[in-house]
Amino acid sequence: MPADSVSAVLYIVPTPIGNLGDITQRALEVLESVALICCEDTRHSGKLLSHFGISTKTMALHDHNERQRAASIIHRLDAGESVALISDAGTPLISDPGYHLVTQVREAGHQVVPLPGACAATTALCAAGLPSDRFAFEGFLPAKSKARQERLQSLAEEPRTLIFYESPRRVLDTLADLIVAMGAERPVVLARELTKSFETIHGAPAAELKAWLEEDENRTRGEMVMMVGPYRAPADALPSDALRTTELLCQELPLKKAAALAAQIHNVKKNALYKYGLEAGW
Incomplete structure (x- = not known):
């Protein structure tokens, strides 16, 4: 025993x-x-x-x-x-x-x-080359395109790496919906047949990954883990002085409070500052 x-x-x-x-x-x-x-x-x-x-x-x-x-x-x-x-x-x-x-x-x-x-999710994440300090496991996406797009759209600005399980029958459709919801340049890593003879881990911008899969139907076979890189707010979307204020305030305050104060000072959205701060590691 x-x-x-x-x-x-x-x-x-x-x-x-x-x-x-x-x-x-x-x-x-x-x-x-x-x-x-x-x-x-x-x-x-x-x-x-x-x-x-x-x-x-x-x-x-x-x-x-x-x-x-x-x-x-x-x-x-x-x-x-x-x-x-x-x-x-x-x-x-x-x-x-x-x-x-x-x-x-x-x-x-x-x-x-x-x-x-x-566990397939964490096994795949270890080799993906995507941020792994914070991640969100989302399991399987909805089977129908409309619901799938809605779910992906709700996750489009998620600041953590996203992990999904995906069916080989739906992976191309899912990537098409992901491109609509998150853009063709969003980094995606696909891990298939983990620990098996034909294990493959391949990453590329979403549109390039879809094209790569379409080149060879064998690439869409087997159990799959799909990982999506976190949302990165464009630096030029936020005033540099607002970013600097947030960074300075973070030396004395939690990020959430620092972002809220900087947003009031510079009249920008606090959520945008908060997400940028998370990505920057403030």
């Missing part, structure tokens, strides 16, 4: 996103020791478990039955049986089922123990 398995708990166990060698020793120990493994797809996860010789009983837990099955899982925990939750790949709950289960388990007074491990 794992050293931390002192009472019945729900383990959140990441699984490989491609390369089976990325599973951790601790994850294998937990999956072998628990009474039940909840899987997004038992057939899919069965292959992984079989590969590592794990015969623990499994149960399907997905978007359509999660709320209903939470009660039976809590009953097992009440009886002293530990349970593990895995998804098809990567870390559970990150654009995968598990939120309702974890909420109900915690409300029932049981411990939830998260294990570190594979």
Whole structure:
């Protein structure tokens, strides 16, 4: 039994996103020791478990039955049986089922123990060459173009790097909508088939990336993470004296307050000064 398995708990166990060698020793120990493994797809996860010789009983837990099955899982925990939750790949709950289960388990007074491990979003970000000190994970965009454009437009001035999961069937349409919402020059990095044989990480301005994908249909195959560079307010859109005042005030005040005061002094928009200050690291 794992050293931390002192009472019945729900383990959140990441699984490989491609390369089976990325599973951790601790994850294998937990999956072998628990009474039940909840899987997004038992057939899919069965292959992984079989590969590592794990015969623990499994149960399907997905978007359509999660709320209903939470009660039976809590009953097992009440009886002293530990349970593990895995998804098809990567870390559970990150654009995968598990939120309702974890909420109900915690409300029932049981411990939830998260294990570190594979996650496509952070794996891609590490190699993207985009700002990684602050980022926003947005999961999957809407499937329909109108709703997708609206979502992208709402994020057009986001000062953090944006991370999306994208379908190979929609990636070209999504880039077309992104160009409309954020401009052809917005930097985008596409990571596909991470940790697998045909892993590719390619970055370019949005329009150039779309053209690059269109050159070879193989480039649009596989699981994808799309990362969008943060909005950069043009320096010439703000008076230099307003920027200088904001910078000086930041030596004594938080950026938000400094931007608000400088905006009053120079009659400019405080949000514009605030966003510029964030990008400048003031």
